[in-house]
Amino acid sequence: MIIDAHTHIMSPEIASAKLSYLERDGWFDECYRDPKARFATVESLIASMDAAGIARSVVTGFAFADQSLCAASNDYLIDAVGRFPDRLIGLAAVQPDAGQAAVYELERCLAAGLAGVGELLPDGQKFDPTSKDSLAPLVTTLQKYDVPMMIHTSEPVGHLYPGKGRTWPPRIVDLAINFPDLKIIAAHWGGGLPFYELMPEVKLALSNVYYDTAATTFLYDFKVFRTAITASNVRKILFASDHPLLKQDRLVRRISLEAGLTGEELQLILGGNAARLFNLTGPKAVI
Numbered sequence: 001m002i003i004d005a006h007t008h009i010m011s012p013e014i015a016s017a018k019l020s021y022l023e024r025d026g027w028f029d030e031c032y033r034d035p036k037a038r039f040a041t042v043e044s045l046i047a048s049m050d051a052a053g054i055a056r057s058v059v060t061g062f063a064f065a066d067q068s069l070c071a072a073s074n075d076y077l078i079d080a081v082g083r084f085p086d087r088l089i090g091l092a093a094v095q096p097d098a099g100q101a102a103v104y105e106l107e108r109c110l111a112a113g114l115a116g117v118g119e120l121l122p123d124g125q126k127f128d129p130t131s132k133d134s135l136a137p138l139v140t141t142l143q144k145y146d147v148p149m150m151i152h153t154s155e156p157v158g159h160l161y162p163g164k165g166r167t168w169p170p171r172i173v174d175l176a177i178n179f180p181d182l183k184i185i186a187a188h189w190g191g192g193l194p195f196y197e198l199m200p201e202v203k204l205a206l207s208n209v210y211y212d213t214a215a216t217t218f219l220y221d222f223k224v225f226r227t228a229i230t231a232s233n234v235r236k237i238l239f240a241s242d243h244p245l246l247k248q249d250r251l252v253r254r255i256s257l258e259a260g261l262t263g264e265e266l267q268l269i270l271g272g273n274a275a276r277l278f279n280l281t282g283p284k285a286v287i
């Protein structure tokens, strides 16, 4: 079973009112100002999954700075997951600094079938992922339901790109140290964080941190797969496209052919690890 651990869809209402959302959220403006920036709908995502042989996708909307805009994004996700419950795993957008309002929104989304929080955008939402006090209510709820937090991360080196931001590896290490039992998905290879797992104390601190491969083609040579397996652990790497940024079918094909992985490693990265993380490995599950 192939699982894409990081995709985005946008409600047609938000997509058609794009200009007004660009004015309302600075990070949305940075990411989507380019007229060529694409939005996916749930229908186009499902069609892409079918073409790529992808059984399930972890799907997110957009984590706006304003909690009420997050709720609008979540409404579309809830509807999408309700329509395709066997194909989609939805992550709620919340503003962690909204405190109890964020907890209520998360509870609403989990009750409606979503399965965690993401893709949080500390730079765009202007919250501090290293602040234990402000994140504690949200994390308590995530842990109560045993669901993960997916968070954007980026590299402190290399080229700039829209939405890169400065959620760099040290901030994710602090987040993991503050909440050692929280399952964290550090998007985009954790901004290079797997390398630091060669330090024993860092490896220990990151034992519940997973890395997704979202946008990998734009960021790394495919040697990143072998390098991350060597430095971290093959069981913590999740295949992800960042669809619609990357084409799912092409990325599955390239990873299968170019990443130099064994059959067992491919099985874990392409779906086995995500199935375990999202508790899809019950008796009825087909891996």
Ligand SMILES: [Zn+2]
Residues within 6 Å of the ligand: 119, 152, 153, 187, 188
């Ligand atoms: Zn991201």
